[in-house]
Amino acid sequence: MKFLTLLKKELRELLSLTTILTLIGSVVLLIAIGGVMDSAVEEAASSEGEIVICNKDDGAFSDAVIESLKTAGYEVKEVELTDGDYAPQLSDLEVESVVIIPETFSSSITDVLAGKLGEDGKIAPVDVEYVSKMTSLSAMSNVDAGSQMALSAIESAVKSVVYANKNMSLAEIELIEAPVNLIETTVVGEKQAEASSMLLSSYSMMTGMIVPIVIFVLIVYSSQMIMNAVSTEKIDKTLETLLTAPVSRLSVLMAKMVAATVVSALFAVAFMVGFNNMMGGMTDMVSGEIDSAVISELGLNMTTGAYVLLGLQMFMSLLITLAVSLILGALAKDAKSSQTLMMPIMGMAMVPYMLSMFVSINDMGPAKWIMYAIPYTHTFIAQENVIFGNMPLYFGGLIYQAILLVICMTIAVRLFMSDKLFTITFNFGEKKNKYAKKKSLFSK
Amino acid sequence: MAKVLEVKELSKQYKKGVYAANKVSFDIEEGEIFALIGPNGAGKTTTIRMISTLLQATEGDAVVAGHSILTDPKGVRECITYLPDEAGAYKTMTGKQYLEFMAGIFANDKNTAKQYVQNATEMCGLGDRLSDKIGSYSRGMIRKLLLSRAVMSRPKLAILDEPTSGLDIINALEIRRMIKELAAKYGMSFLLSSHNMLEIEFVSDRVGIIAKGRLLELGRPNELKIKHNVGNLEEVFERVVKDNEISDLA
Ligand SMILES: Nc1ncnc2c1ncn2[C@@H]1O[C@H](COP(=O)(O)OP(=O)(O)O)[C@@H](O)[C@H]1O
Ligand SMILES: [Mg+2]
Numbered sequence: 001m002k003f004l005t006l007l008k009k010e011l012r013e014l015l016s017l018t019t020i021l022t023l024i025g026s027v028v029l030l031i032a033i034g035g036v037m038d039s040a041v042e043e044a045a046s047s048e049g050e051i052v053i054c055n056k057d058d059g060a061f062s063d064a065v066i067e068s069l070k071t072a073g074y075e076v077k078e079v080e081l082t083d084g085d086y087a088p089q090l091s092d093l094e095v096e097s098v099v100i101i102p103e104t105f106s107s108s109i110t111d112v113l114a115g116k117l118g119e120d121g122k123i124a125p126v127d128v129e130y131v132s133k134m135t136s137l138s139a140m141s142n143v144d145a146g147s148q149m150a151l152s153a154i155e156s157a158v159k160s161v162v163y164a165n166k167n168m169s170l171a172e173i174e175l176i177e178a179p180v181n182l183i184e185t186t187v188v189g190e191k192q193a194e195a196s197s198m199l200l201s202s203y204s205m206m207t208g209m210i211v212p213i214v215i216f217v218l219i220v221y222s223s224q225m226i227m228n229a230v231s232t233e234k235i236d237k238t239l240e241t242l243l244t245a246p247v248s249r250l251s252v253l254m255a256k257m258v259a260a261t262v263v264s265a266l267f268a269v270a271f272m273v274g275f276n277n278m279m280g281g282m283t284d285m286v287s288g289e290i291d292s293a294v295i296s297e298l299g300l301n302m303t304t305g306a307y308v309l310l311g312l313q314m315f316m317s318l319l320i321t322l323a324v325s326l327i328l329g330a331l332a333k334d335a336k337s338s339q340t341l342m343m344p345i346m347g348m349a350m351v352p353y354m355l356s357m358f359v360s361i362n363d364m365g366p367a368k369w370i371m372y373a374i375p376y377t378h379t380f381i382a383q384e385n386v387i388f389g390n391m392p393l394y395f396g397g398l399i400y401q402a403i404l405l406v407i408c409m410t411i412a413v414r415l416f417m418s419d420k421l422f423t424i425t426f427n428f429g430e431k432k433n434k435y436a437k438k439k440s441l442f443s444k
Numbered sequence: 445m446a447k448v449l450e451v452k453e454l455s456k457q458y459k460k461g462v463y464a465a466n467k468v469s470f471d472i473e474e475g476e477i478f479a480l481i482g483p484n485g486a487g488k489t490t491t492i493r494m495i496s497t498l499l500q501a502t503e504g505d506a507v508v509a510g511h512s513i514l515t516d517p518k519g520v521r522e523c524i525t526y527l528p529d530e531a532g533a534y535k536t537m538t539g540k541q542y543l544e545f546m547a548g549i550f551a552n553d554k555n556t557a558k559q560y561v562q563n564a565t566e567m568c569g570l571g572d573r574l575s576d577k578i579g580s581y582s583r584g585m586i587r588k589l590l591l592s593r594a595v596m597s598r599p600k601l602a603i604l605d606e607p608t609s610g611l612d613i614i615n616a617l618e619i620r621r622m623i624k625e626l627a628a629k630y631g632m633s634f635l636l637s638s639h640n641m642l643e644i645e646f647v648s649d650r651v652g653i654i655a656k657g658r659l660l661e662l663g664r665p666n667e668l669k670i671k672h673n674v675g676n677l678e679e680v681f682e683r684v685v686k687d688n689e690i691s692d693l694a
């Protein structure tokens with residue numbers, strides 16, 4: 001009964017109104033991000049067919065090219081631009097990019113058709129200018145690849161105009177325009193599917209970025225939560241009161257651990273739900289280009305089993321974080337030292353987090369063993385391990401974490417069962433011995 | 445009269461060779477208010493924490509109502525309550541929630557817990573403020589809440605470390621009055637500590653003077669004043685410390 005009283009109190013402390021609001025807020029945020037991505041995709045798709053053209057050429061060929069762009073299904077918007085400063089003009093026109101067909105356009109095509117060569121004895125290519133605005137550093141916003149699209153659209157328009165002048169049949173034109181059809185097969189682990197590896201890797205890069213963020217936030221947040229709760233008890237001396245009360249010290253410790261675990265599990269589940277929703281938005285983003293069946297055929301999507309394995313890893317990391325934070329929080333002498341004591345946990349989460357975003361830790365050579373020694377690494381690479389079927393590595397990491405957890409728990413129990421809790425303190429940033437000073441004042 | 449606490453040559457070394465408490469011995473009888481007095485760093489809190497089973501004694505023993513801190517710390521905890529110096533309470537709880545939580549820890553059944561909460565509610569004098577968050581309490585209010593918590597189970601021995609330090613005169617007076625009343629009414633014993641030697645005269649039946657970990661003098665305030673032929677406990681302390689330095693040199 002007393003354990004329940006303790007547990008209830010711990011839960012109430014951890015699940016304060018602000019915590020619950022944070023939790024709900026994060027989930028809503030994740031879902032909202034998914035929604036934003038969804039609509040970003042739609043927007044990109046809707047503007048896909050539009051080309052803004054400034055036609056400075058008054059020859060017949062530029063009109064023919066624009067005409068053939070229109071027949072090819074593009075929506076062509078013609079604007080006027082003057083030479084020089086493009087930035088204010090783009091803003092005034094409210095367009096992101098403009099294709100400029102120069103004055104010499106028709107005459108150079110006429111030259112080519114007449115077999116006229118340039119000064120270097122080769123056919124002079126036809127110039128087309130492309131002006132676009134870079135609006136953000138986010139890869140997603142710049143992903144619409146306007147220049148590529150404009151170039152290839154105009155290229156094929158020029159080609160068909162030229163071929164039409166040469167009296168070629170439609171079939172001949174088609175063969176010349178696309179002489180080779182590339183059938184790409186991508187192999188993932190032991191599975192394979194017909195899909196472009198470039199598209200797939202951009203898909204997995206996006207999805208691979210989200211999980212580490214969630215893990216990192218979760219580790220830092222729960223660590224801070226426990227550390228605050230325990231160090232406040234220590235600083236307010238409510239812990240001393242509890243430990244002189246007629247309850248066993250083990251139940252005081254266990255109530256803290258169980259409550260922290262429950263709250264963290266709640267967080268993990270909530271984050272996963274939000275995350276999953278967000279992934280829904282992400283998948284829609286690429287589904288225009290890759291068949292989502294292909295993604296699941298390759299096992300690149302997160303199946304239920306993969307979610308369970310990833311969740312298990314996250315939970316393990318959380319338990320270790322909780323045990324370590326509990327120990328560090330109990331040893332903190334004031335709020336400032338408890339902040340300082342958080343640094344090693346932050347560091348241990350930060351290093352594998354940053355690294356896993358840019359490199360594959362499993363391919364790092366001997367240095368990877370240093371990374372494997374950091375318990376959080378295994379959580380950051382869990383998704384990769386599960387998707388690519390590195391199960392020995394996944395379970396090896398899990399066992400390593402389990403061993404670390406047992407060690408941390410043993411230390412925590414030892415700490416609470418002895419008087420070390422009151423004799424060892426980490427005391428950063430404060431004058432060392434305030435007693436010594438007062439003593440010397442007194443003996444004067 | 446029955447002894448509630450017997451402290452027998454209790455010593456503590458945080459570092460080897462340095463005694464924070466050095467063979468401290470004293471007794472407390474039933475219904476008695478005993479105060480350890482001495483300057484900061486004298487070893488009061490160290491001694492108190494050993495008796496409260498928070499710290500392990502390096503040498504010596506203390507027996508609370510027949511339970512030794514060495515062999516039966518659990519039994520000791522059944523008989524005592526402890527109020528740490530400069531203690532706070534859970535800021536996000538209301539005063540009432542705090543009392544209910546602590547009662548749930550100390551009592552073995554619901555009715556007893558209810559009784560404890562009622563005891564504390566009557567004593568603390570906080571009235572309606574009990575339903576406010578502790579975070580909004582003043583120092584004096586927190587101390588009164590914690591003191592009534594410490595005595596709500598009517599323990600055989602209540603251990604209060606610096607119960608009035610940092611309080612204004614009115615609050616300190618109220619706290620001292622509460623302590624005296626409880627000892628008289630319920631026969632509870634108190635172990636107090638203070639570095640303010642003047643105020644402790646008014647509340648304690650007997651005092652022990654402690655400096656540099658050693659208990660130098662024991663007795664009733666009046667007897668000590670007569671013995672050393674001085675007007676107050678501060679002067680008693682000065683004499684005792686000087687006499688000891690001389691005997692140390694000899
Ligand atoms: N946790 C600790 N570790 C090491 N030394 C300590 C610790 N707590 C107290 N001390 C030392 O023990 C001596 C007695 O301290 P304390 O019992 O707190 O004195 P008081 O309560 O009388 O002011 C002081 O010299 C103090 O520096
Ligand atoms: Mg003290």
